[in-house]
Amino acid sequence: MKSLKPLFLILPFVLTFACKAPEKEKNWYKGNLHTHSYWSDGDEFPEMIMDWYKGQGYQFVTLTDHNTLAEDDKWKVIPEDSLHQAGFEKYLKKYGVEWVNYKLDSAGRRVVKLKTYDEYTDLFEEDEKFLIIKAEEITDGFEGKPLHMNATNIQTKIEAQGGGSVVEVLQNNIDQVLKQREETGVPIMPHVNHPNFHYAISLTDMIALRGERFFEVYNGHPTVHNEGDESHISTEEMWDKINIAYLKADKPMMQGLATDDTHHYHSFGKTWSNAGRGWVMVRADSLNAASLIHAMEAGDFYSSTGVTLKKLSFEDKKLTVEIDGEEGVTYTTSFVGVKKGADNSEVLSTTQALESSFEMTEDLLFIRCKVTSSKLQKNPIENLIYEMAWTQPVF
Incomplete structure (x- = not known):
């Protein structure tokens, strides 16, 4: 029996290695991670919102209403203006009286019972085609400052934790999300x-x-000041400065997301928070929440307001991007980096080629890529009028 023991111990590992399935091919999935509905301060029904995103070629969406998971009974009074009343009529016509539960209240106003997450997801979800991820915008504050944080793939609602400072409020809420994950x-x-x-x-x-x-x-709401002002830095400059500090402190790097933060579905223009302004493109082996989150945590995604990449890789210390170009449109690819010991990022190289690379050298702390198109966004905010894309920093 002594001679059999080593074989008994080794055999499972041999079989595991021999039977290991080949790595699944990865695909690109387009998604929005910040969306609001009638469940909080959005002005549309979840079903109409998901129908729009699915019809526009998105593969995943999170409904991130403030401090709710859309799981209770909620009746929504439809605003009496013609725009929102017409929206209700469109909703009723599309889904029918057997689906739409509504009544008139004592004041003669239309009141509609909102469908929960569990009720509406089956209408839209399809394997490898469309996924709705349960999420919440944990909405908190300190001394009048709005402090908001999304939790994607949350399982149970997290109450806003509060705290004695901006950092403490944010940290308390982060800790609760990570606690639920654990x-x-x-x-x-x-x-x-x-x-x-x-x-x-x-x-x-x-x-x-x-x-x-x-x-x-990048956030598509018209009042979030992505570009900053004369007294405040832009979110893009903030991004690089955060990562300078994080690498010095041996923290994982901060990843940059583009989102819609959609609230308004009936009025359109630069003063409204509309859908379709910003999204992430995630390269994952399957369309499920776990795969998408693991891919994003690995930095295997880019953020976009319109530019699509055909290729994105970081191999042998070389960052390579290839743009899926449109006829008649020019693109400027900027490789942005931070030199060791520097306090700010700088543009290291620019090109208008559709495919380009930049090699990471020993004097650099990290690099990333930004692509700016000559094509105007359909519905821009601030002065961010051209379609863009941002890759994640690598080091």
């Missing part, structure tokens, strides 16, 4: 929303956080 064993992804909204979250605040891997470098 307790459930389910990948749950926190991300800090629109730091320049009311200029509530400073660079110093962001640097002080622990366990946060994501923030919005």
Whole structure:
């Protein structure tokens, strides 16, 4: 029996190695991680919202209403203006009286019972075609400053935790998200929303956080000040400065997301928070929440307001991008980096070629890529009028 024991111990590992399945081919999935509905301060029904995103070629969407998971009974009074009344009529016509539960209240107003997450997801989800991920915008504050954070793939609602400072409020909420992730064993992804909204979250605040891997470098709401102002840096400059500090502190790098933060579905233009302005393109082996989150945590995604990439790789210290170009459109690819010991990022190289590379050298702390198109966005905000894309920093 002594001679059999080593074979008994080794055999499972031999079989595991021999039977290991080949790595699945990865695909690109387009998704929006910040969306609102009638469940909080959006002005549309979840079904109409998901129908729009699915029809526009998105593969995944999170409904991130404020401090709710769309799981209780909620009746919504439809605003009496003609725009929202017409929206209700469109909703009723599309889904029918057997689906839409509504009545008139004592004041003669239309009141509609909202469908829950569990009720509406089956209408839209299809394997490898469309996924709705349960999420929440944990909405908190400190001394009048709005402090918002999304939790993607959350399993149970998290109450806003509060705290004695901006950093403490944010950290308390991050800790609760990560605690639920640890307790459930389910990948749950926190991300800090629109730091320049009311200029509530400073660079110093962001640097002080622990366990946060994501923030919005671009948010499609018209009042979030992505570009900053004469007294505040842009979110893109903030991004690089955060990562300078994080690498010095041996923290994982901060990843930059582009999101819609959609609220308005009936009025359109630069003063409204509309759908279709910003999204992420995630390269994952399958369309499920765990695969998507793991891919984003690995930095295997880019953010976009319109530019599509055919190729994105970082191999042998070389960052390579290839743009899926449109006829008649020009593209400027900028490789942005930070030199060791520097306090700011700089543009290291630019090109208008559709495919380009930049080699990471020993004097650089990290590099990333930004592509700016000559094509105007259909519905831009601020002065960010051209279609763009941002890759994640590598080091």
